Amino acid sequence: MxxxxxxxxxxxxxxxxxxxxxxxxxxxxxxxxxxxxxxxxxxxxxxxxxxxxxxxxxxxxxxxxxxxxxxxxxxxxxxxxxxxxxxxxxxxxxxxxxxxxxxxxxxxxxxxxxxxxxxxxxxxxxxxxxxxxxxxxxxxxxxxxxxxxxxxxxxxxxxxxxxxxxxxxLKTGKKMLSETVDAQMPESRIAEQLATIQDTHPQTLIGSYPKAIDGKFTTQIVIRSRDEIVLAAAVKDVARAVDELSG
CATH class of the missing domain: 3.40.980.10 (MoaB/Mog-like domain)
Structure with missing residues (x-):
C-alpha cells in the first residue's frame, strides 16, 4: 500500500x-x-x-x-x-x-x-x-x-x-477504520512491543488507553488505518503480543 x-x-x-x-x-x-x-x-x-x-x-x-x-x-x-x-x-x-x-x-x-x-x-x-x-x-x-x-x-x-x-x-476522504484489542495488563507492560509494532506498520496509528477497575489495571489498544489489509496485519501482531505477554 x-x-x-x-x-x-x-x-x-x-x-x-x-x-x-x-x-x-x-x-x-x-x-x-x-x-x-x-x-x-x-x-x-x-x-x-x-x-x-x-x-x-x-x-x-x-x-x-x-x-x-x-x-x-x-x-x-x-x-x-x-x-x-x-x-x-x-x-x-x-x-x-x-x-x-x-x-x-x-x-x-x-x-x-x-x-x-x-x-x-x-x-x-x-x-x-x-x-x-x-x-x-x-x-x-x-x-x-x-x-x-x-x-x-x-x-x-x-x-x-x-x-x-x-x-x-462535503467532500469526504477514505474512511479511517479501527479495531480494538483488550489487554488484561497495565499499559507499561506492553509499551515496548507496541512501539515495535507501530514501527513495523507505519501506515497505522496505534494508541493505548489504560483503565483501572477495583485496583486492576487493563489496557485497550486501538489500531487505526485506512487500509483493511494493513489494519488486519497490525491487529494480528498486537493480539499476538498480548497473548505472549499473558502467558
Missing part, C-alpha cells in the same frame, strides 16, 4: 466559541458529536480550539484554521444578543461586509408572528456578503458557509440539524 494521497484525506477543525464554555457554565456537547459525525463521513477532525467572545481571538483562529484544514466548523455566538459576535468576526476574517441578508430575513419573517421579528432577532439574519445559508430546521435562524468555514449555532440540537444539512455538500 502506498502512503495516503491528498485525495484520501479530508481534514477539519472545530472552533468552539463562547465565554460560557471556558467558564464552565455551559458544558460542551458538540465536540464529541462532531468527532463521531465526521469520522463516519470520512473526514478527519484534526484540531479543536475553544476561544472566548473576543473578536480578535475569533478572527485569528478562523484565519489560522481555514488556511490549514479542508474545512472549519464553528459553534456558538450567532444568537440575538449583543455578545453574539461570531458573524461579525467571521465577516472580518474574510474582510467582507456583514448585512441583513434578504434570504435569511424572508425565512425568519415567515417563522415569527407579525411584529415579532424584533431588532434583536434581526441580528440573526445578518450574513457575511457572499456566504451561503445553512438550513436550520429547528429554530429557522440560519447558519452560513463562507469559503471553507461553516458557522453554526451552539445549541446541540440546532448544531446537529445544521450538520445534517451540510453533510451532503
Amino acid at each position: 502506498t502512503a495516503d494521497t491528498a485525495d484520501d484525506v479530508v481534514t477539519a477543525a472545530f472552533l468552539v466559541i463562547g465565554d460560557e464554555i471556558l467558564s464552565g457554565r455551559t458544558k460542551d456537547k458538540n465536540i464529541g458529536f462532531l468527532a463521531d459525525y465526521l469520522t463516519a463521513l470520512g473526514i478527519d477532525l484534526s484540531e479543536v480550539r475553544i476561544v472566548p467572545d473576543i473578536k480578535s481571538e475569533i478572527v485569528d483562529a478562523v484565519n489560522a484554521l481555514r488556511a490549514k484544514y479542508t474545512y472549519v466548523f464553528t459553534s456558538g455566538g450567532i444568537g440575538p444578543t449583543h455578545d453574539d459576535i461570531t458573524a461579525d468576526s467571521v465577516a472580518a476574517a474574510f474582510d467582507v461586509p456583514l448585512n441583513l441578508d434578504p434570504r435569511a430575513v424572508a425565512i425568519m419573517e415567515k417563522h415569527y408572528p407579525p411584529g415579532q421579528f424584533t431588532a434583536a432577532r434581526q441580528r440573526m439574519a445578518r450574513i457575511p456578503e457572499g456566504a451561503d445559508l445553512i438550513e436550520n430546521k429547528v429554530s429557522k435562524a440560519p447558519g452560513f458557509r463562507i469559503g471553507n468555514v461553516h458557522v453554526m449555532a451552539g445549541v446541540p440540537a440546532i448544531m446537529q440539524a445544521m450538520m445534517d444539512a451540510i453533510a451532503p455538500s
Whole structure:
C-alpha cells in the first residue's frame, strides 16, 4: 500500500466559541458529536480550539484554521444578543461586509408572528456578503458557509440539524477504520512491543488507553488505518503480543 494521497484525506477543525464554555457554565456537547459525525463521513477532525467572545481571538483562529484544514466548523455566538459576535468576526476574517441578508430575513419573517421579528432577532439574519445559508430546521435562524468555514449555532440540537444539512455538500476522504484489542495488563507492560509494532506498520496509528477497575489495571489498544489489509496485519501482531505477554 502506498502512503495516503491528498485525495484520501479530508481534514477539519472545530472552533468552539463562547465565554460560557471556558467558564464552565455551559458544558460542551458538540465536540464529541462532531468527532463521531465526521469520522463516519470520512473526514478527519484534526484540531479543536475553544476561544472566548473576543473578536480578535475569533478572527485569528478562523484565519489560522481555514488556511490549514479542508474545512472549519464553528459553534456558538450567532444568537440575538449583543455578545453574539461570531458573524461579525467571521465577516472580518474574510474582510467582507456583514448585512441583513434578504434570504435569511424572508425565512425568519415567515417563522415569527407579525411584529415579532424584533431588532434583536434581526441580528440573526445578518450574513457575511457572499456566504451561503445553512438550513436550520429547528429554530429557522440560519447558519452560513463562507469559503471553507461553516458557522453554526451552539445549541446541540440546532448544531446537529445544521450538520445534517451540510453533510451532503462535503467532500469526504477514505474512511479511517479501527479495531480494538483488550489487554488484561497495565499499559507499561506492553509499551515496548507496541512501539515495535507501530514501527513495523507505519501506515497505522496505534494508541493505548489504560483503565483501572477495583485496583486492576487493563489496557485497550486501538489500531487505526485506512487500509483493511494493513489494519488486519497490525491487529494480528498486537493480539499476538498480548497473548505472549499473558502467558
